[in-house]
Amino acid sequence: MPDDFERMWRDLEPVGRSAATGGYFRQPWTSPERELHDWFLAQARARDLEVTGDELGNLVAWWRPAGALPASASPGVVTGSHLDSVLDGGAYDGPLGVVSALAAVDLLRARGFVPRRPLGVAVFVEEEGSRFGMPCLGSRYATGALGWRELSGLRDRDGVPLPDAVGAATAEALEAQEQAGPAVRLSRLRDQVGVFVELHVEQGRALVDRNAAVGVGSGIWPHGRWRFEFTGRADHAGTTRMEDRADPMLTFAMTALAANKQARLAGQRATFGRVEAVPNGTNVVPSSVTGWLDARAEDADALATLVEAVRTQAAARAERDGTSLSIAAESHSPAVWFDPRLVERVAAEHEGGDWPVLPTAAGHDAGILAAAGIPSVMLFVRNPTGVSHAPGEHAEVPDCLVGVSALADTLERLASVEATG
């Protein structure tokens, strides 16, 4: 079994890796990500798993032993994650959950286990939102939180519309599906998932502090993305007197500092990690600067207070700079609490005692499925440095194997009965 895990891990290692940084560029509907998609289909075939999915590219590979009811009749136990990455991301965020899911299937078969319900391994597309700005795009579509109407209007940072990115034939199929009504599409995935378990590399150092290889997620902080567009007046950087300018770079700069300060004071999180100036020339005062705020907090009130504080300070500075400000909410994910009984069962289910239970400030497909009413839970694997969304993201192989074993135990328990209750 360890061999299977490490062999699959080696398969994935070179795909989409930058020689310059060692980080990964696996943006959806680009060739590295399509290569991973094909790799997953080959893994499913090699294990005799039957693949279903939707036109957008979300996939579930089903293990349905003879005699077991199909997922359409008896919703299955599903595990999995995603294969896309942030720009210049790490190897583990996403792929660890998919590889561990396949390895858990191998381990259960080696144990001679036979599920009494369908057992699926899922891959969701565009979890990171690194290309179209919408995190968990695939799982939102699969659960009906977003429809093709909304998706078809999205563009990537080069201006490529999503329908062009997925290809004309796929876009036509998605359009036809939309015409047929969402019920038809959703029945293929959402209604087949009775319970969802996502294994993920931890994105902080809580498990290091607790000296545990594995932990269980209790929930996800509410979070969202807001696009702040500051508009000023383009001018010559040499000849225009400082007092005659309306420079949106200044308004952006003060807003980025204010967001950091507000989050520090409140014990929450706020980040401007992305900025785009227009025309972005050295000798030109910009006509506009756009910054994207990523904000997260322990509850909905704290998040609303944080975003409002940033907005207020940005507006005040815009008035001083002679610039204008418009804010658009690009995505918003309310707080998610995983099913408490499920969390307790998963945490208690191992020899060494209870796994630690912890919330996370990161969004995940499991959060989208939970919000859609599907009982869901997460397993985290220890990250020695806590670094994530960066080339240095890491987990040790022995910890990963404990993760596979914990996932197999969880799936075995859930798939031994016909309904989750």
Add this chain to the structure above:
Amino acid sequence: MPDDFERMWRDLEPVGRSAATGGYFRQPWTSPERELHDWFLAQARARDLEVTGDELGNLVAWWRPAGALPASASPGVVTGSHLDSVLDGGAYDGPLGVVSALAAVDLLRARGFVPRRPLGVAVFVEEEGSRFGMPCLGSRYATGALGWRELSGLRDRDGVPLPDAVGAATAEALEAQEQAGPAVRLSRLRDQVGVFVELHVEQGRALVDRNAAVGVGSGIWPHGRWRFEFTGRADHAGTTRMEDRADPMLTFAMTALAANKQARLAGQRATFGRVEAVPNGTNVVPSSVTGWLDARAEDADALATLVEAVRTQAAARAERDGTSLSIAAESHSPAVWFDPRLVERVAAEHEGGDWPVLPTAAGHDAGILAAAGIPSVMLFVRNPTGVSHAPGEHAEVPDCLVGVSALADTLERLASVEATG
């Protein structure tokens, strides 16, 4: 004559213009700029002007009447400017000087004037530095301030090396020229220019305040570009606690605000108009942020003091943020004072009295030629709004025609004698 000016102006109007903004994108060695290059060659042919130039693409179209000495024997009177633009720039910065030069030749011929020295119309490449980050790239090469060795290492923002941008055949020719020694190349242009006059749209409102259609440049403020690279540590924007971060966006933001404040206090100019974050993802703390400082001041000491103040504040904030800072000077242009006798002659040369004389904070090819020891001077045409390097840049046709006439008068005076003295 007015017809000629307006006809040429209409030729240029659509080339490289963005339908979205109305601004111009005429970056060197892109198709709109090459189209302007070809247009200039056609204009020269239509006027029976003989074109010389260098491999990089700097051009001079010579009016050499029968009996006049060639420029290689008797350095000529040259006027002109450039045809490239900043990103999303205006129509006038550059092209007004080229079109006015051609219109001045037409006007002199209509007057029956015959020059006693060669009279040239010049176009320099990449004056704005909008693509390779080096302003006045063409005139620096033509005067020997920069050689092919330095140029061949430059890359544009997409990473395209300059030798690839100019094309393989041109790059080979430039390399061969370099091998032959700079003397051969320079003799073609620098040594042929005895005096240089550049007409340019004003980039401020000094002529509006003085109620004058035309003014004469006395000199150019010292100025330069410094690349500030702030390096931090990429991390997950949700899961990494604020106090555990090393976020270079904060250091950049504070530096942009500090530059503005220092320039305001000192009465000088400092701008961060260009910024690039890596990886520039919404849910990632950046690993690095690079900002470009454009700084200008009335004298060298004031400029050094300004840049040093920005550097000191950036370094102090980097320490606080746990980031590191490296600064590279990308270009530096010392103060230029145009030949005072030439300035006086040009300013006095019209019926209504003296044209106003004023310095400028903008760099120009005339400044590079002056620094290379060529007597040079500039004429400015009134800009009603003062807006420049932006789609709204403008000059009224009657003012442009006064500019053509002032330029023709100046050229007539300079080309009536065999040497400028």
